[in-house]
Amino acid sequence: MPSLIDLHIHSQFSDGQFDIKKLVELSRTNGVGLISITDHDDIRSSLELKNNSDIKGIEYINGVELSSFIKLNERIIRLHILGYGYDEENEELQNKLLKKRNLRTYVNKEYLVKLIHEFPYLNHDLLKNVQCDKYIRLSRLIEVYLNSKELSNDQLNAIKQYLDINRPIYPNYEFDALEALQIIRNANGYPILAHPYQYRLNVKEEIALLKLLKENGLIGLEKYHSGDTSNGMLLQEMMCNKFNLEWTLGSDFHEDHDDFGNQIGYGKNNNLCKSSCSLIKTLRRDGKVLKR
Numbered sequence: 001m002p003s004l005i006d007l008h009i010h011s012q013f014s015d016g017q018f019d020i021k022k023l024v025e026l027s028r029t030n031g032v033g034l035i036s037i038t039d040h041d042d043i044r045s046s047l048e049l050k051n052n053s054d055i056k057g058i059e060y061i062n063g064v065e066l067s068s069f070i071k072l073n074e075r076i077i078r079l080h081i082l083g084y085g086y087d088e089e090n091e092e093l094q095n096k097l098l099k100k101r102n103l104r105t106y107v108n109k110e111y112l113v114k115l116i117h118e119f120p121y122l123n124h125d126l127l128k129n130v131q132c133d134k135y136i137r138l139s140r141l142i143e144v145y146l147n148s149k150e151l152s153n154d155q156l157n158a159i160k161q162y163l164d165i166n167r168p169i170y171p172n173y174e175f176d177a178l179e180a181l182q183i184i185r186n187a188n189g190y191p192i193l194a195h196p197y198q199y200r201l202n203v204k205e206e207i208a209l210l211k212l213l214k215e216n217g218l219i220g221l222e223k224y225h226s227g228d229t230s231n232g233m234l235l236q237e238m239m240c241n242k243f244n245l246e247w248t249l250g251s252d253f254h255e256d257h258d259d260f261g262n263q264i265g266y267g268k269n270n271n272l273c274k275s276s277c278s279l280i281k282t283l284r285r286d287g288k289v290l291k292r
Contacts, residue, residue, distance in 0.1 A: 003033025008250020085288030086189030220246030226267030
């Protein structure tokens with residue numbers, strides 16, 4: 001049986017549970033021979049795959065997932081744009097992502113300072129033990145830290161309630177979607193629309209969105225995603241055919257303990273299990289598929 005593929009995986013560099021080496025081990029265990037780690041607004045996973053000599057026995061494609069937004073019919077829609085096969089040394093890409101990382105770090109540190117002020121029985125080693133450049137999921141990192149401390153149930157519940165109500169706000173964080181497409185293209189990458197079903201568009205709205213995005217450099221969409229339905233995947237196949245788009249697939253795997261049965265390569269209830277896709281054929285042709 002040919003090796004499976006999975007082009008949408010997250011690591012500890014953004015909001016995933018595992019480091020790169022562990023993700024490669026999990027992939028190989030699942031019979032996955034080609035992966036892309038597409039961390040949110042961060043390309044350090046690509047550099048790790050490229051430079052870590054301890055990682056062996058897997059093919060990979062450089063990946064990233066850019067947070068973005070677009071205005072469609074007077075409504076703001078938040079989109080995720082996947083980028084594949086880019087030049088990780090591209091200065092524009094590096095600088096844009098460094099700004100996002102610095103913003104996350106600043107906002108998250110300010111949030112932790114406020115948390116310590118709100119709950120005096122916490123101390124400033126919280127700042128040392130919670131990695132502040134992480135993508136969005138700060139509350140989970142705080143909870144991991146709290147579980148290592150000797151706090152009463154009342155104290156823990158009070159803090160968790162605060163975390164639920166008061167979330168960090170990252171001002172002007174998302175890229176304009178058309179800018180995101182251009183950033184990827186300028187780095188000689190291949191921009192793909194992630195999980196179209198998540199944007200809750202009707203067919204007419206999705207057609208309008210894809211038309212606009214393709215006119216501005218989009219080359220494909222994620223036809224198969226672990227969270228989509230069979231009918232949803234058939235709809236994305238129709239969209240690929242209508243707009244002559246490349247197609248790809250991904251589990252969007254984050255973590256073992258709370259991912260609703262989602263697994264690298266398999267997706268949920270084995271709804272992925274593919275050994276190729278049209279994008280991979282293009283990337284192989286263009287020399288973008290790399291091997292460790």
